[in-house]
Amino acid sequence: MSLIGSDRIRAVVGLGATGLSCVRFLASKGIEFYVVDSRENPPGLEEAKKLCPEERIFTGDLGVLETLGVTELFVSPGIALRTPVLSRLAERGVAMRGDIDLFRDYVDAPFVAITGSNAKSTVTTLVALLLQACGKNAKAGGNLGLPALDLLSPNTDFYVLELSSFQLETTHGLQADLACLLNVSEDHMDRYKDLYEYQRAKQKVYRGCKAAVCNKQDILTAPLLAEGVPVRAFTTKSPDLKEYGMLKDGDGAWLCHGVERLYHTSQVALKGSHNHANVLAALAMIELLGMDVMSEAVAKVLSEFCGLPHRCETVRVRNEVTYINDSKGTNVGATLAALQGLGSSAAKNILLIAGGDGKGADFRALAKPVNDFVRTTYLFGKDAERIAEVLPVGAEVKRFETLDQIVASIGKDGKEGDIVLFSPACASLDMYKNYEVRGEHFARLVNEL
DSSP states (O other), rough: OTTOOOOOOOEEEOHHHHHHHOOOOOOOOOOOOOOSSSSSSSHHHHHHHHHSGGEEEEOGGGGGGGTTTTTTEEEESSOTTHHHHHHHHHHOOOEEEEEHHHHHHHSOOOOOEEEEESSSSHHHHHHHHHHHHHOOOEEEEEESOOHHHHHTTOOSEEEEEEEEHHHTTTTSEEEEEEEOOOOOOOOOTTSSSSHHHHHHHHHHGGTOOOEEEEEEEEEGOOOOOOOOOOOEESSSSSSOTEEEEEEOOOTEEEEEEETEEEEGGGGOOOOOOSHHHHHHHHHHHHHHTOOTTTTTHHHHHHHOOOOOOOSEEEEEEEEEEEEEEOOTTTHHHHHHHHHHHHHHTOOOOOEEEOSBTTTOOOOOHHHHHHHHHHEEEEEETTTHHHHHHHSOOOOOOOOSSSSOOOOOOOHOOOTTTEEEEEOOBBSTTTTTSSHHHHHHHHHHHHOOO
């Protein structure tokens, strides 16, 4: 659906990667627009000046939006819609849109929309790899890698998009060919009033979709869809007839579709029950897209794909101690999944490193898995004490100022068979530029032991 020639007055609000993708796209279509950013010198400003006349670029104050006569805004995900000036404009009828809304206007191939509090990058990547292995020209992006608008190109068979709740806020009637909500747990509570407001944003992924995949073990992912829309559920327990799940027998554990055994867990490179759930979700999606889940091509991808950096990534095994970098564990749900996926109550051999900026989260859900699986918890960062307060009475907790001190201490504390799990349950911005820099620091410290 082309927007060229309409009489709307548009502005891109906020630069950075997503805002710049909107600038590039609108400019490529010959559509006039303003650029407005609250920062005096935002990232991408110089590139924006090459694509938009400087007299149409305003920095340092979003208030200028009220003087431009705008009728349609493309708001970057990092800017909350309840920002006062945006709230006032919305009340006056100004359309609040985002890059995914614009992508949907112009996309001419089927697209998959994947969201969730955790694992969406892993599943998005895996679905794209599986489609590619099946001979399809599939491109992955969105909140992961390239912005969605930068993916648009001829001769594409499928787009596979990772979408954040922030992106979904500005998306109206997404109409994905396939939509998946993997899980919902507290995240970004500094932006949302409560878990249910956050869930409502996530649920927008299903609006108008032609098929859906949801998590049977998480009621907050259950879609409300028109009758006749195909739905596949996944679970790490025994599945019903059309579901994807896990079955155990004398030979071990199997990934299944109903009663049909698809892959033994030994055939899958991703380890841990949380990752098996991710694989099951991906298999459900490619089945709905018409692929053969039992093909040699699919089996090969599953046997080789070990996951993404900073997501339960094994850094090193030293003196029979395994060091795992899960720096992408930026919320409680992610750390819960890692603990439950890797933990053994019989061994209680996890040394957990956690802490950082909790973004207003409730850490109480960590108490039980820490009690069940963790021998010692090592805490640092802004919200270390908030985490310590909710851990079980008697739990061994050690506090440190820096990650360097923690890794040095664990280098002495670790015993044969231990798992050192760096899964902070917090954002990194109190001490690091982002979770990648934090994870790289952890890996470097471990490799220097």
